[in-house]
Amino acid sequence: MHGFANPARFLRIARWLMPLCMAAGIAVAAGALGWGLFEAPAEKLQGETVRIVYLHVPAAWLGMAGWMGIAAASFSELVWRHPLAGIAARACAVPGALFTAVCLITGSLWGRPAWGTWWVWDGRLTSMLVLLFLYFGWMALSQASAASDGGQNKAPAIFGLVGAVNIPIIHYSVTWWNSLHQPPSITMGTSAMSADFLMPLLAAMLGFTLIFAGVVLARMRAILADQQAEARLRRKALSEAVFQ
């Protein structure tokens, strides 16, 4: 990780890794969605509505993975002052929030036919909504702190680590508490899901994860370019002021 402390080296790798992740991710995700929507069977009880799982579960995973990315970057920021940590955290926030919102929307659309309701305040749904609000709060704090403390990122880093407490709560909400949402179908090494559903689902998760990685890399490049442009303008303004 510390090899990338030099942004120039990071940029050299990101330049080819970003389009690679994007292209592979779009191809895999499109194939997986085609597989899931047209080839995979209908479910015994739920019928055709089960197909929303191929979007809902990858979105839920990436919504949580986005915050885990923010938390890991925050840790690296606070302990090692890694120069790219704050940028990586900012790059994770928008796609993470987007996937969390997709998870909530697809879940609501699925809940109506499956459970008979758009929304209930059970442990899983509530903790996932809290995650979306945590993202909004984190983004606001990160912007405010970039404007005020000169890119120190300390406050958002602490928020990122504290907010990570919600991730195990989301995961265990269906085990700890009675909830309308069912317990996980895929756990370590076993699956309560027939392979007919599991295979396209795993492919969709891989595809969307690659897209997520591509978006994070692209956003990191954009933030770095922004910072360089700003630094150049500042130098220029400074030298003009000096020579006047």
Next chain:
Amino acid sequence: MAIKAKHQRLVLLVIALVVLMGAGLLAAWALRNQASYFYVPSEIVASPPAPDRAVRLGGMVEKGSIKTAPDGVTIAFVVQDGKARVPVTFKGIVPSLFVEGSGVVAEGKMQADGTFVADNLLAKHDENYVPREMQNMTADQAKQVVADTQ
């Protein structure tokens, strides 16, 4: 030997994280009963809620227990959790996943006579995903075999 600043930060942050996670888990533990979405039948039977209090009852619909009243829209069934059984009545349209042997969450009130009158039913599905074709396979195949032999 002087302790490097980054090592000090590492140790402090790890301690802070352990404390934070501990606090989070304790809070979740304290919420164990309050944050549950519904009561299971054994809880309802052990301490019945007041008749005017709206509660949610969740459990499995007992096999062979769904009975439709002559008016066609009122149903009666039994919710059980393996330890206790609660009879439920409901008038209205049931969700499509509401079947015998599957999970249900009923919103309503407990009556003095021990029946639960629900004004809303939610179907709870489990973690198992089984293809429709495979479920029908045995019946279809059986039909095919019967047709072939005739």
